[in-house]
Amino acid sequence: MDTLKNQKKIVVADDNANICELLQTGLERAGYVTACVENGLELINYLKNNQDIDAVILDLVMPERGGISVFETIRSISPASIIIIYTGYTDYKNSVYCRAADAFIEKTDGLARILEVLNELL
Template identity: 40%
Template structure:
């Protein structure tokens, strides 16, 4: 039984609650949002969300725009819901980043089945890069989690233990944006203080050691106003 966190985004409270009942019954944890803006804020604050169920027709920010913005924050399955059944609408949803599509009214049991299918597929595709004999590869960057060796192309880079843990955290969660606060709490295992610039200093030093041009990094990207990530 799954323990994954799923974000349900729909402007209709009855639909949000209905989906929640079926997902919780299957052992999933559920976050809910009534519009795209609220959903984006929840996603930025919770990197543990593994799948999104996203309605297309919403006020303020529709599902298409929300989906596009979500893809910039994290790589994860997105299932779109819509009252429209036209093929053009379905194609538009899928080409903007959705992994699956269901039209309303839908069978909640079928939606749950699709959630399970998308999560299985996502984990299967992402498993090799997370754990392959202790090796994580990001293009020509090779991270050995057993020996703590870092190799970029033909050269080795020497990182401090904290620098290594930051790089490993980002590399194991490619596509996920981590705030400075989250990085500090996960690596230092302590509460973060607002004025602390320790993480930024460490990121700068990591870039100096692994990047050809630290001012134009290939690996650790800055998401302005949000945090840092290693892209897929």
């Protein structure tokens, strides 16, 4: 396993516990260090306390501040972090947030697509 990849840290922000668990397990098997938070407010607090995050996988629709409402805050707190929007709402595909993100992945694309994008961007 690539030791540089082992050092890459990813936080998943998604209110669906099953998706969080699936992504965390898959990302860790691929050699990434991961954490999950269930809403935008938790994500902001997490990023404030963990300045070395390489990528954020961000659901757009969550309780307690969704991805849209925290997008700019993520960029200001963690400007070096790659932001990957991971949503089931395809209507957002052409939104300003999706264009500003480093990648847009529909939830139907699954873990394989996330790993592919992470390998390209990290």
